Amino acid sequence: MNPSVEAVALDKAWRLLNHGPTVLVSACHEGVDNVMAAAWACALDFSPAKVTVVLDKSTRTRALIEQSGLFVLQIPTVAQAAMVHKVGHESLADHPNKLAEAGVELFRMPDYDQPMVDGCSGWLLCKVVDEPWNQAVYDLFIGEVVAAWADTRVFRDGHWHFEDADPALRSLHYVAGGRFYAIGEAIDVA
Amino acid sequence: MNPSVEAVALDKAWRLLNHGPTVLVSACHEGVDNVMAAAWACALDFSPAKVTVVLDKSTRTRALIEQSGLFVLQIPTVAQAAMVHKVGHESLADHPNKLAEAGVELFRMPDYDQPMVDGCSGWLLCKVVDEPWNQAVYDLFIGEVVAAWADTRVFRDGHWHFEDADPALRSLHYVAGGRFYAIGEAIDVA
Numbered sequence: 001m002n003p004s005v006e007a008v009a010l011d012k013a014w015r016l017l018n019h020g021p022t023v024l025v026s027a028c029h030e031g032v033d034n035v036m037a038a039a040w041a042c043a044l045d046f047s048p049a050k051v052t053v054v055l056d057k058s059t060r061t062r063a064l065i066e067q068s069g070l071f072v073l074q075i076p077t078v079a080q081a082a083m084v085h086k087v088g089h090e091s092l093a094d095h096p097n098k099l100a101e102a103g104v105e106l107f108r109m110p111d112y113d114q115p116m117v118d119g120c121s122g123w124l125l126c127k128v129v130d131e132p133w134n135q136a137v138y139d140l141f142i143g144e145v146v147a148a149w150a151d152t153r154v155f156r157d158g159h160w161h162f163e164d165a166d167p168a169l170r171s172l173h174y175v176a177g178g179r180f181y182a183i184g185e186a187i188d189v190a
Numbered sequence: 191m192n193p194s195v196e197a198v199a200l201d202k203a204w205r206l207l208n209h210g211p212t213v214l215v216s217a218c219h220e221g222v223d224n225v226m227a228a229a230w231a232c233a234l235d236f237s238p239a240k241v242t243v244v245l246d247k248s249t250r251t252r253a254l255i256e257q258s259g260l261f262v263l264q265i266p267t268v269a270q271a272a273m274v275h276k277v278g279h280e281s282l283a284d285h286p287n288k289l290a291e292a293g294v295e296l297f298r299m300p301d302y303d304q305p306m307v308d309g310c311s312g313w314l315l316c317k318v319v320d321e322p323w324n325q326a327v328y329d330l331f332i333g334e335v336v337a338a339w340a341d342t343r344v345f346r347d348g349h350w351h352f353e354d355a356d357p358a359l360r361s362l363h364y365v366a367g368g369r370f371y372a373i374g375e376a377i378d379v380a
Contacts (some may be wrong), residue, residue, distance in 0.1 A: 020210015184374025
Protein backbone atom coordinates (compact mmCIF):
# COMPACT_ATOMS: atom_id res chain seq x y z
CA MET A 1 0.00 0.00 0.00
CA ASN A 2 1.04 3.55 -0.77
CA PRO A 3 2.60 5.06 2.43
CA SER A 4 1.08 8.49 1.60
CA VAL A 5 -2.47 7.26 2.27
CA GLU A 6 -4.13 8.80 5.33
CA ALA A 7 -7.67 8.90 6.71
CA VAL A 8 -9.99 11.74 5.61
CA ALA A 9 -12.43 13.19 8.15
CA LEU A 10 -15.92 11.97 7.24
CA ASP A 11 -17.32 15.49 7.15
CA LYS A 12 -14.80 16.34 4.41
CA ALA A 13 -15.32 13.14 2.39
CA TRP A 14 -17.72 14.87 -0.05
CA ARG A 15 -14.82 16.97 -1.29
CA LEU A 16 -13.24 13.89 -2.85
CA LEU A 17 -16.18 13.74 -5.30
CA ASN A 18 -17.26 17.36 -5.55
CA HIS A 19 -15.33 18.13 -8.75
CA GLY A 20 -17.01 15.25 -10.60
CA PRO A 21 -14.31 12.64 -11.21
CA THR A 22 -14.95 9.31 -12.86
CA VAL A 23 -14.65 6.65 -10.15
CA LEU A 24 -13.87 3.00 -9.73
CA VAL A 25 -16.41 0.98 -7.78
CA SER A 26 -15.08 -2.06 -5.92
CA ALA A 27 -16.83 -4.71 -3.87
CA CYS A 28 -16.37 -8.18 -2.41
CA HIS A 29 -18.68 -11.01 -1.42
CA GLU A 30 -17.69 -14.47 -0.28
CA GLY A 31 -14.13 -14.10 -1.51
CA VAL A 32 -15.00 -12.69 -4.95
CA ASP A 33 -13.50 -9.24 -5.58
CA ASN A 34 -14.49 -7.02 -8.49
CA VAL A 35 -13.92 -3.50 -9.77
CA MET A 36 -15.85 -1.48 -12.35
CA ALA A 37 -15.67 2.09 -13.63
CA ALA A 38 -18.55 4.55 -13.16
CA ALA A 39 -18.94 8.11 -14.35
CA TRP A 40 -22.32 8.49 -12.65
CA ALA A 41 -21.28 8.88 -9.04
CA CYS A 42 -22.00 11.98 -6.96
CA ALA A 43 -21.97 13.38 -3.44
CA LEU A 44 -25.41 13.41 -1.79
CA ASP A 45 -24.91 14.75 1.73
CA PHE A 46 -22.29 16.36 3.97
CA SER A 47 -22.90 14.75 7.36
CA PRO A 48 -23.45 11.92 7.64
CA ALA A 49 -21.60 11.82 4.32
CA LYS A 50 -23.59 10.11 1.61
CA VAL A 51 -23.05 9.37 -2.08
CA THR A 52 -25.05 8.14 -5.05
CA VAL A 53 -23.83 5.80 -7.77
CA VAL A 54 -25.63 4.31 -10.77
CA LEU A 55 -24.95 0.57 -11.16
CA ASP A 56 -26.37 -1.25 -14.16
CA LYS A 57 -28.16 -4.53 -13.46
CA SER A 58 -25.82 -6.34 -15.85
CA THR A 59 -22.71 -5.66 -13.76
CA ARG A 60 -21.15 -8.29 -11.54
CA THR A 61 -20.03 -5.58 -9.11
CA ARG A 62 -23.67 -4.65 -8.47
CA ALA A 63 -24.47 -8.23 -7.52
CA LEU A 64 -21.57 -8.25 -5.04
CA ILE A 65 -22.81 -4.97 -3.55
CA GLU A 66 -26.37 -6.25 -3.24
CA GLN A 67 -25.06 -9.29 -1.38
CA SER A 68 -22.49 -7.60 0.88
CA GLY A 69 -24.21 -4.23 1.41
CA LEU A 70 -20.83 -2.50 1.02
CA PHE A 71 -18.84 -0.81 -1.72
CA VAL A 72 -15.84 1.44 -2.20
CA LEU A 73 -15.78 4.47 -4.52
CA GLN A 74 -12.23 5.45 -5.41
CA ILE A 75 -10.79 8.20 -7.55
CA PRO A 76 -8.39 6.91 -10.21
CA THR A 77 -5.57 8.96 -11.67
CA VAL A 78 -4.28 9.93 -15.12
CA ALA A 79 -1.65 7.18 -14.74
CA GLN A 80 -4.51 4.64 -14.54
CA ALA A 81 -6.57 5.74 -17.58
CA ALA A 82 -6.05 2.55 -19.61
CA MET A 83 -6.91 0.36 -16.61
CA VAL A 84 -10.04 2.40 -15.83
CA HIS A 85 -11.25 2.03 -19.40
CA LYS A 86 -10.57 -1.70 -19.37
CA VAL A 87 -12.40 -2.46 -16.10
CA GLY A 88 -15.24 -0.28 -17.34
CA HIS A 89 -15.67 -2.27 -20.55
CA GLU A 90 -15.11 -5.89 -19.55
CA SER A 91 -17.31 -7.90 -17.24
CA LEU A 92 -16.03 -10.42 -14.73
CA ALA A 93 -18.71 -12.75 -16.13
CA ASP A 94 -16.90 -12.90 -19.50
CA HIS A 95 -13.35 -12.24 -18.23
CA PRO A 96 -12.78 -14.25 -15.03
CA ASN A 97 -9.21 -12.93 -14.93
CA LYS A 98 -10.31 -9.36 -15.60
CA LEU A 99 -8.58 -7.64 -12.67
CA ALA A 100 -5.17 -9.24 -13.27
CA GLU A 101 -5.40 -8.60 -17.02
CA ALA A 102 -6.16 -4.93 -16.41
CA GLY A 103 -3.28 -4.63 -13.94
CA VAL A 104 -5.50 -3.88 -10.94
CA GLU A 105 -3.77 -4.33 -7.60
CA LEU A 106 -6.02 -4.47 -4.55
CA PHE A 107 -5.25 -3.78 -0.92
CA ARG A 108 -7.28 -3.73 2.28
CA MET A 109 -7.13 -1.27 5.16
CA PRO A 110 -6.81 -2.70 8.68
CA ASP A 111 -10.27 -3.49 10.13
CA TYR A 112 -11.99 -3.29 6.73
CA ASP A 113 -12.49 -6.29 4.47
CA GLN A 114 -13.34 -4.32 1.33
CA PRO A 115 -11.02 -4.35 -1.71
CA MET A 116 -9.45 -1.00 -2.54
CA VAL A 117 -7.58 -0.24 -5.75
CA ASP A 118 -3.93 0.65 -5.30
CA GLY A 119 -2.68 3.79 -7.03
CA CYS A 120 -5.91 5.77 -6.71
CA SER A 121 -5.93 9.19 -4.99
CA GLY A 122 -8.97 8.82 -2.73
CA TRP A 123 -11.26 6.10 -1.35
CA LEU A 124 -14.76 6.24 0.18
CA LEU A 125 -15.92 3.07 1.90
CA CYS A 126 -19.71 3.04 1.85
CA LYS A 127 -22.55 1.07 3.38
CA VAL A 128 -25.62 0.72 1.16
CA VAL A 129 -28.63 2.68 2.41
CA ASP A 130 -31.44 0.31 1.59
CA GLU A 131 -33.69 1.96 -1.01
CA PRO A 132 -35.17 -0.90 -3.05
CA TRP A 133 -37.30 1.37 -5.26
CA ASN A 134 -34.36 3.52 -6.39
CA GLN A 135 -32.21 0.45 -6.94
CA ALA A 136 -34.83 -1.39 -9.00
CA VAL A 137 -36.30 1.47 -11.00
CA TYR A 138 -33.30 3.78 -11.51
CA ASP A 139 -30.27 1.52 -10.82
CA LEU A 140 -29.48 4.22 -8.25
CA PHE A 141 -27.64 3.21 -5.08
CA ILE A 142 -27.21 5.45 -2.05
CA GLY A 143 -24.24 4.83 0.22
CA GLU A 144 -23.35 6.24 3.60
CA VAL A 145 -19.61 6.85 3.85
CA VAL A 146 -18.24 4.94 6.87
CA ALA A 147 -14.53 5.57 6.24
CA ALA A 148 -12.45 7.58 3.75
CA TRP A 149 -8.79 7.90 2.86
CA ALA A 150 -6.71 9.94 0.44
CA ASP A 151 -3.21 10.11 -0.96
CA THR A 152 -1.80 13.10 0.89
CA ARG A 153 0.45 13.94 -2.04
CA VAL A 154 -2.67 15.24 -3.83
CA PHE A 155 -5.45 15.57 -1.19
CA ARG A 156 -4.72 16.86 2.32
CA ASP A 157 -6.28 19.17 4.92
CA GLY A 158 -9.64 18.56 3.25
CA HIS A 159 -8.54 19.95 -0.14
CA TRP A 160 -7.27 18.71 -3.47
CA HIS A 161 -3.82 20.00 -4.42
CA PHE A 162 -3.71 19.05 -8.10
CA GLU A 163 -1.91 22.27 -8.95
CA ASP A 164 1.27 21.36 -7.09
CA ALA A 165 1.17 17.54 -7.33
CA ASP A 166 2.59 15.15 -9.91
CA PRO A 167 0.39 15.58 -13.05
CA ALA A 168 0.03 11.77 -13.16
CA LEU A 169 -2.09 12.06 -9.96
CA ARG A 170 -4.77 14.25 -11.56
CA SER A 171 -8.33 12.91 -11.69
CA LEU A 172 -10.01 11.53 -14.81
CA HIS A 173 -13.32 12.73 -16.24
CA TYR A 174 -14.75 10.32 -18.80
CA VAL A 175 -16.90 11.32 -21.77
CA ALA A 176 -17.31 8.40 -24.22
CA GLY A 177 -15.43 6.40 -26.82
CA GLY A 178 -12.22 6.06 -24.83
CA ARG A 179 -11.96 9.84 -24.30
CA PHE A 180 -11.17 11.15 -20.84
CA TYR A 181 -10.27 14.66 -19.79
CA ALA A 182 -7.78 15.19 -16.97
CA ILE A 183 -8.64 17.83 -14.38
CA GLY A 184 -6.91 21.10 -15.24
CA GLU A 185 -5.70 24.22 -13.51
CA ALA A 186 -7.06 25.87 -10.38
CA ILE A 187 -9.30 28.92 -10.63
CA ASP A 188 -9.85 30.88 -7.42
CA VAL A 189 -12.75 33.26 -6.94
CA ALA A 190 -12.59 35.66 -4.03
CA MET B 191 -28.65 34.51 -27.65
CA ASN B 192 -25.41 32.99 -28.81
CA PRO B 193 -25.77 32.03 -32.52
CA SER B 194 -23.60 28.90 -32.00
CA VAL B 195 -26.29 27.20 -29.88
CA GLU B 196 -27.87 24.13 -31.47
CA ALA B 197 -30.09 21.29 -30.26
CA VAL B 198 -28.46 18.14 -28.86
CA ALA B 199 -30.07 14.76 -29.58
CA LEU B 200 -31.72 13.56 -26.36
CA ASP B 201 -29.90 10.23 -26.46
CA LYS B 202 -26.60 12.15 -26.33
CA ALA B 203 -27.67 14.59 -23.60
CA TRP B 204 -25.96 12.54 -20.84
CA ARG B 205 -22.61 13.40 -22.41
CA LEU B 206 -23.03 17.02 -21.37
CA LEU B 207 -22.77 15.90 -17.72
CA ASN B 208 -20.64 12.78 -17.93
CA HIS B 209 -17.35 14.49 -17.08
CA GLY B 210 -18.76 15.89 -13.85
CA PRO B 211 -19.01 19.65 -14.35
CA THR B 212 -20.44 22.01 -11.76
CA VAL B 213 -23.79 23.22 -13.10
CA LEU B 214 -26.16 26.14 -12.80
CA VAL B 215 -29.76 25.25 -12.01
CA SER B 216 -32.40 27.67 -13.26
CA ALA B 217 -36.16 27.72 -12.86
CA CYS B 218 -39.19 29.97 -13.16
CA HIS B 219 -42.62 30.09 -11.58
CA GLU B 220 -45.25 32.80 -12.01
CA GLY B 221 -42.78 35.25 -13.46
CA VAL B 222 -40.04 34.74 -10.86
CA ASP B 223 -36.74 33.54 -12.37
CA ASN B 224 -33.86 32.24 -10.32
CA VAL B 225 -30.48 30.58 -10.81
CA MET B 226 -28.28 28.67 -8.34
CA ALA B 227 -25.04 26.72 -8.61
CA ALA B 228 -24.88 22.98 -7.86
CA ALA B 229 -21.91 20.64 -7.82
CA TRP B 230 -24.10 17.63 -7.01
CA ALA B 231 -25.71 16.97 -10.38
CA CYS B 232 -25.24 13.75 -12.34
CA ALA B 233 -26.51 11.76 -15.28
CA LEU B 234 -28.93 8.96 -14.31
CA ASP B 235 -30.04 7.33 -17.57
CA PHE B 236 -29.34 7.31 -21.30
CA SER B 237 -32.78 6.99 -22.85
CA PRO B 238 -35.05 8.48 -21.88
CA ALA B 239 -32.30 10.77 -20.63
CA LYS B 240 -32.51 11.44 -16.92
CA VAL B 241 -30.47 13.40 -14.40
CA THR B 242 -30.22 13.80 -10.64
CA VAL B 243 -29.56 17.02 -8.77
CA VAL B 244 -29.41 17.74 -5.03
CA LEU B 245 -31.35 20.88 -4.07
CA ASP B 246 -31.24 22.07 -0.47
CA LYS B 247 -34.57 22.94 1.12
CA SER B 248 -33.33 26.45 1.90
CA THR B 249 -32.94 27.42 -1.76
CA ARG B 250 -35.44 29.61 -3.56
CA THR B 251 -34.73 27.75 -6.82
CA ARG B 252 -35.98 24.51 -5.26
CA ALA B 253 -39.28 26.16 -4.36
CA LEU B 254 -39.68 27.37 -7.97
CA ILE B 255 -38.96 23.84 -9.23
CA GLU B 256 -41.44 22.26 -6.83
CA GLN B 257 -44.08 24.67 -8.08
CA SER B 258 -43.35 24.53 -11.83
CA GLY B 259 -42.15 20.92 -12.13
CA LEU B 260 -39.39 22.08 -14.49
CA PHE B 261 -35.74 23.08 -14.27
CA VAL B 262 -32.73 23.66 -16.49
CA LEU B 263 -29.24 22.31 -15.78
CA GLN B 264 -26.60 24.24 -17.65
CA ILE B 265 -22.84 23.95 -17.86
CA PRO B 266 -21.06 27.22 -17.08
CA THR B 267 -17.63 28.12 -18.41
CA VAL B 268 -14.30 29.33 -17.04
CA ALA B 269 -15.30 32.83 -18.15
CA GLN B 270 -18.26 32.64 -15.75
CA ALA B 271 -16.46 31.42 -12.59
CA ALA B 272 -17.08 34.55 -10.52
CA MET B 273 -20.77 34.60 -11.49
CA VAL B 274 -21.18 30.88 -10.67
CA HIS B 275 -19.66 31.41 -7.23
CA LYS B 276 -21.88 34.42 -6.59
CA VAL B 277 -25.19 32.77 -7.55
CA GLY B 278 -24.11 29.74 -5.50
CA HIS B 279 -23.59 31.77 -2.34
CA GLU B 280 -26.37 34.34 -2.34
CA SER B 281 -30.06 33.58 -2.01
CA LEU B 282 -32.79 35.43 -3.87
CA ALA B 283 -34.54 35.65 -0.49
CA ASP B 284 -31.80 37.98 0.83
CA HIS B 285 -30.73 39.50 -2.50
CA PRO B 286 -33.85 40.30 -4.57
CA ASN B 287 -31.58 41.73 -7.28
CA LYS B 288 -29.24 38.73 -7.18
CA LEU B 289 -29.22 37.85 -10.87
CA ALA B 290 -28.55 41.36 -12.11
CA GLU B 291 -25.86 41.90 -9.48
CA ALA B 292 -24.11 38.67 -10.51
CA GLY B 293 -24.29 39.65 -14.18
CA VAL B 294 -26.59 36.76 -15.16
CA GLU B 295 -28.28 37.23 -18.53
CA LEU B 296 -31.21 34.94 -19.24
CA PHE B 297 -32.73 33.88 -22.55
CA ARG B 298 -35.53 31.56 -23.57
CA MET B 299 -35.65 29.11 -26.46
CA PRO B 300 -38.69 29.26 -28.76
CA ASP B 301 -41.53 27.07 -27.39
CA TYR B 302 -39.93 26.79 -23.92
CA ASP B 303 -40.70 29.20 -21.10
CA GLN B 304 -37.78 28.22 -18.91
CA PRO B 305 -34.95 30.67 -18.18
CA MET B 306 -31.56 29.67 -19.58
CA VAL B 307 -28.27 31.34 -18.66
CA ASP B 308 -26.48 33.02 -21.56
CA GLY B 309 -22.81 32.20 -22.04
CA CYS B 310 -23.01 28.59 -20.81
CA SER B 311 -21.84 25.74 -23.05
CA GLY B 312 -24.74 23.29 -22.65
CA TRP B 313 -28.33 23.24 -21.38
CA LEU B 314 -30.61 20.37 -20.31
CA LEU B 315 -34.27 21.27 -19.88
CA CYS B 316 -35.78 18.79 -17.44
CA LYS B 317 -39.20 17.80 -16.17
CA VAL B 318 -39.29 16.66 -12.53
CA VAL B 319 -39.99 12.95 -12.11
CA ASP B 320 -42.19 12.97 -9.05
CA GLU B 321 -40.35 11.11 -6.25
CA PRO B 322 -41.57 12.71 -3.02
CA TRP B 323 -39.53 10.40 -0.75
CA ASN B 324 -36.22 11.20 -2.45
CA GLN B 325 -37.04 14.90 -2.49
CA ALA B 326 -38.03 15.04 1.18
CA VAL B 327 -35.45 12.68 2.70
CA TYR B 328 -32.39 13.24 0.49
CA ASP B 329 -33.10 16.60 -1.23
CA LEU B 330 -32.60 14.51 -4.37
CA PHE B 331 -34.52 15.48 -7.51
CA ILE B 332 -34.78 13.33 -10.62
CA GLY B 333 -35.41 15.05 -13.94
CA GLU B 334 -36.24 13.65 -17.35
CA VAL B 335 -34.48 15.65 -20.07
CA VAL B 336 -37.08 16.96 -22.53
CA ALA B 337 -34.77 19.18 -24.60
CA ALA B 338 -31.04 19.91 -24.74
CA TRP B 339 -28.78 22.37 -26.49
CA ALA B 340 -25.07 23.09 -26.67
CA ASP B 341 -22.66 25.71 -27.93
CA THR B 342 -21.27 24.03 -31.03
CA ARG B 343 -17.95 25.82 -30.58
CA VAL B 344 -17.23 23.39 -27.74
CA PHE B 345 -19.80 20.53 -27.98
CA ARG B 346 -20.86 19.09 -31.33
CA ASP B 347 -21.60 15.70 -32.90
CA GLY B 348 -22.30 14.37 -29.42
CA HIS B 349 -18.81 15.16 -28.08
CA TRP B 350 -17.02 17.85 -26.13
CA HIS B 351 -14.17 19.54 -28.00
CA PHE B 352 -12.44 21.36 -25.15
CA GLU B 353 -9.03 20.59 -26.62
CA ASP B 354 -9.52 22.79 -29.70
CA ALA B 355 -11.95 25.40 -28.34
CA ASP B 356 -11.33 28.75 -26.67
CA PRO B 357 -9.97 27.93 -23.15
CA ALA B 358 -12.56 30.33 -21.72
CA LEU B 359 -15.24 27.78 -22.75
CA ARG B 360 -13.88 24.97 -20.56
CA SER B 361 -16.12 23.58 -17.84
CA LEU B 362 -15.74 24.34 -14.13
CA HIS B 363 -15.39 21.75 -11.37
CA TYR B 364 -15.96 23.22 -7.91
CA VAL B 365 -14.31 21.99 -4.74
CA ALA B 366 -14.87 24.44 -1.86
CA GLY B 367 -13.79 27.83 -0.55
CA GLY B 368 -13.98 29.60 -3.92
CA ARG B 369 -11.69 27.02 -5.56
CA PHE B 370 -12.69 25.63 -8.96
CA TYR B 371 -10.65 23.48 -11.32
CA ALA B 372 -11.06 23.94 -15.07
CA ILE B 373 -11.28 20.80 -17.16
CA GLY B 374 -7.87 19.95 -18.61
CA GLU B 375 -6.41 18.11 -21.54
CA ALA B 376 -7.83 15.14 -23.44
CA ILE B 377 -6.56 11.62 -22.73
CA ASP B 378 -7.49 8.96 -25.29
CA VAL B 379 -7.42 5.26 -24.51
CA ALA B 380 -7.60 2.86 -27.43
